[in-house]
Every structure is written in C-alpha cells, then in structure tokens.
Amino acid sequence: xxxxxxxxxxxxxxxIKTYIETKLTPLGRIIKRFETKGEITAFVEVxxxxxxxxxxxxxxxSIDIEVPGKKLFAENESPDLRTAIDMxxxxxxxxxxxxxxxxxDKRK
Numbered sequence: 001x002x003x004x005x006x007x008x009x010x011x012x013x014x015x016i017k018t019y020i021e022t023k024l025t026p027l028g029r030i031i032k033r034f035e036t037k038g039e040i041t042a043f044v045e046v047x048x049x050x051x052x053x054x055x056x057x058x059x060x061x062s063i064d065i066e067v068p069g070k071k072l073f074a075e076n077e078s079p080d081l082r083t084a085i086d087m088x089x090x091x092x093x094x095x096x097x098x099x100x101x102x103x104x105d106k107r108k
Contacts, residue, residue: 001029001040010045019082020044023089030096033068046085049077061088070099
C-alpha cells in the first residue's frame with residue numbers, strides 16, 4: 001500500500017510523517033490481498049480544522065482508500081494531532097475489516 005500524505009494549515013514535519021506511516025503500515029497487510037490490478041493508495045490529510053476556536057487548536061485527520069468496487073473514507077477531529085491520527089486509523093481499519101468480510105462472503 002502506498003501512502004500519500006498531505007497537510008493543510010500546518011507544517012508536515014518528518015516526525016508527523018513517520019508517525020503516520022508507522023500507524024498505517026499494518027493496514028497494508030490487511031489490504032494486500034485486494035491489490036490484484038495495482039497498488040492501492042491511501043490518501044491521508046492532516047491539518048488544523050479551523051482557526052476560530054477560542055481555546056487551542058483542533059486538528060483533523062482523514063484517510064481515503066479506494067479498494068476494488070468501493071471507496072473507504074474516515075475522518076476525525078481532536079485537540080491533539082496524534083490522537084486524531086490514531087482514531088481515524090481505527091475507524092478505517094474497522095471499515096476495511098467489514099469490506100474484507102463482505103468480499104469473503106461473496107466468494108463462497
């Protein structure tokens with residue numbers, strides 16, 4: 001799985017990029033079986049959601065993955081960027097598991 005990372009409203013530091021890649025690499029093992037016609041790409045976007053909050057920043061993370069026959073998307077906001085990344089990873093992992101179960105059921 002190829003990971004394409006984009007940031008809006010904040011600098012994408014090497015530590016954030018490494019953190020995202022470390023968290024999403026295990027998802028590649030789950031998706032690997034669906035990579036029949038080419039490599040699947042995960043589009044990850046991180047950034048500040050708005051600047052109008054009175055107390056601190058609110059960070060947003062989203063993941064968009066296209067698997068054969070379906071587009072999976074998850075998004076989360078949190079006061080901490082790493083927490084937002086962790087939560088969105090868990091959401092997309094659940095979606096991938098559901099997709100995997102449905103595609104396995106169709107083959108039987």
